[in-house]
Amino acid sequence: MGLLTVSPSPHIRSSMTTQRIMMMVILALVPSIAAGTVFFGPRALILIVFCALVAMFTELVCCALMKKDNTISDGSAMLTGILLALNLPATLPLWQAAIGCIFAIAVVKQLFGGLGCNFANPAITARIFLLLSVGSDMTSWVKPFYYLDAPAWGIFEAAGSNALDGLTGATPLATGDAGLMELFIGNVGGSIGETSALAIIIGGLFLIITKVISPATPIAYLGSLSALMFIQVLVTGGEMTEVLYALLSGGVMLGAFFMATDYVTTPITAKGKIIFGIGCGVLTFVIREFASMPEGCSFSILLMNLLTPYIDKFTRTNPVGARKPEKEATE
Amino acid sequence: MRKLGGIKLSHHKNTENCQSVPLPLPAKVCIPMSMHIGAPCEPLVKKGDIVTVGQKIGDTEAFMSAPIHSSVSGKVTAISDYRMSNGRTCKVVEIETDGEQTICPDVKSPEVNDKESFLRAVRESGLVGMGGASFPTHVKLAPKQPVDTLCINAAECEPYITSDYRQMVEAPDEVIDGIVQVMKYLSIEKCVIGIESNKPEAIRILTEKAKTYSGITVSALPCTYPQGAEKVLIYNTLGRIVMEGQLPADQGAIVMNVSSVAFVSRYLKTGMPMISRMVTIDGDAVGKRCNAVVPVGTPVKDVLAFAECDTEKAERLLYGGPMMGVSISSFDDPVIKANNAILAFKKNEPAPKASACIHCGRCISACPLDLMPPDISRAYAAKDVDSLNKLKVMLCMNCGCCTYVCPAKRPVAEINQFAKALVTAQGGK
The missing domain is CATH 3.40.50.11540 (NADH-ubiquinone oxidoreductase 51kDa subunit)
Known part of the structure; x- marks a missing residue:
């Protein structure tokens, strides 16, 4: 008779692991990766793979330097790299993208303790970092299918190259001149993964159906933004299509389904997720309408990340059978 | 009305159609003097005594207790110390069976009228x-x-x-x-x-x-x-x-x-007291999954032998189910009154290593009582008894749902138990 293992109950575990969750999110991003590659050519795909590799390498180095267990296999670094890439224009120079990835993993994530301890979304924060430091390349958008018109090798060139002359344009969020259908499919200028709402919704629904994310956050985010746009349209007497335009342009879709639902940096409670989503919607609206920036999605999520611990604290569950504190005092 | 509940599990009710069968009489039984919550019993017999089926062999004056009876007829060979699965020690009466199963004359239907x-x-x-x-x-x-x-x-x-x-x-x-x-x-x-x-x-x-x-x-x-x-x-x-x-x-x-x-x-x-009970014998190390009526005190190894269990391959033995059952350390441990099952499992993949909490909230959704295990873990790490009380950690019943669902494989329920012990030690409710 062999030796027996003794351990506390429960003696069975579900098959869900952190790694599997990360892989499911990456799987949910595949439609967006595919759409980005179709619209923005091979350079988009190269940038995505490059960012994923740099992020993973940074994670490896950080863990080694900090003498911590190597956490590269949990897939979170790869996911951060991919998410950041999807937030970048396809023609961003690789060295800039690399700095973004290193900033995301080393500064935003690992310096705060690694997975589970960072308070801000690494991909979002790195995007803002790049936007503030290399703003012109970060807002240089190639037109969809530009690579069909570019000269040979021009399809691999970064922003600023002569090969791309005449192939860039502003994002429709700034110009307001794209059709709604184009916006929905993603056939407009913009960041690699942001333009195709269709691809994002396919991935988002996959995550909701497989219960990886709660639908509360995207519904609250998109719902509150729509409501505010609706009121604005009523007040200013514009067209109702502006509401849809606001939802489909810029980074709102990607933000609502993939950034505002990040486990680590958003509230854990059901009520908290709704508050978080509404906060993002309101801030996005305010920044877009009243600030000097054309896009407010990243900033709104980052600002709400900062409030997350407080939202969690004020939306704690009320356990079944718990007595209210006042009642306790009288007993 | 909302129904409380935690998680969906695979039922594995492999033995639901197995008619209960009596277990062959074991050669020896070891009957612990504590098979209940409350005061342990004192043995009423001594080494060398001849006992019969249903004879009371342990009792106490304490209210919170239950007397203990012999499940076999035979001779008391020893009264020794036994370390129970909860870590405490109690006396155990070892009885060698004579195979006669002579019934104790005290066993008669009780007179009950109020x-x-x-x-x-x-x-x-x-x-x-x-x-x-x-x-x-x-x-x-x-x-x-x-x-x-x-x-x-x-x-x-x-x-x-x-x-x-x-x-x-x-x-x-x-x-x-x-x-x-x-x-x-x-x-x-x-x-x-x-x-x-x-x-x-x-x-x-x-x-x-x-x-x-x-x-x-x-x-x-x-x-x-x-x-x-x-x-x-x-x-x-x-x-x-x-x-x-x-x-x-x-x-x-x-x-x-x-x-x-x-x-x-x-x-x-x-009038036959609690001397045997039905036990489900299952698990992937068991050859003949069954339900057996087992005399209290029967060593687990005899139960497993009956169920054709390959004890060489068995790596984990459970009293009870896989969610709240207790894993035991010896094949010699006896079947006790509360044992609804003996499960034997082969060596599976090594226990998953715990990694960082990713705040996914699965434990909160899984908790049937809506507790917040991540906050409890944090408060426990900070030894913050005040917060633990506010988080109502004492409501935790250790059902294990949180540990089961945790994708980071953290010992969530176990930390809750440590937290409860801390609150109790600090004079909490």
């Missing part, structure tokens, strides 16, 4: 909660608070275990008669039998049998573990919330396991 004599009889029977908690039944049946409902726990929500189910389908009349006796002597008007809906046959039979009695109903429970947890059961069958620090009786309910109530019926008829 509540007092009924409770005395239940105490003398040695009955403790057979669902696993092993609370002395005579204590449970004598609450100070007025009680209007008897709640029968027939959920059997743990995977693998089918001993309660077999009791219900093999001898439903015992179940109903036991309920009627308890209701009669405790003047309780109403009884609800809660059965998880994965046992339609038991629901059908008991609904049919209960028709002839007023006040007894069967309630089908959702198939979400832990339906058999007392608070969950009371809420889902009666809609009453047992508040923190309360007992079910504070909400007018007494909860009894279905096998326990059936035993009451048998005892009142025959």
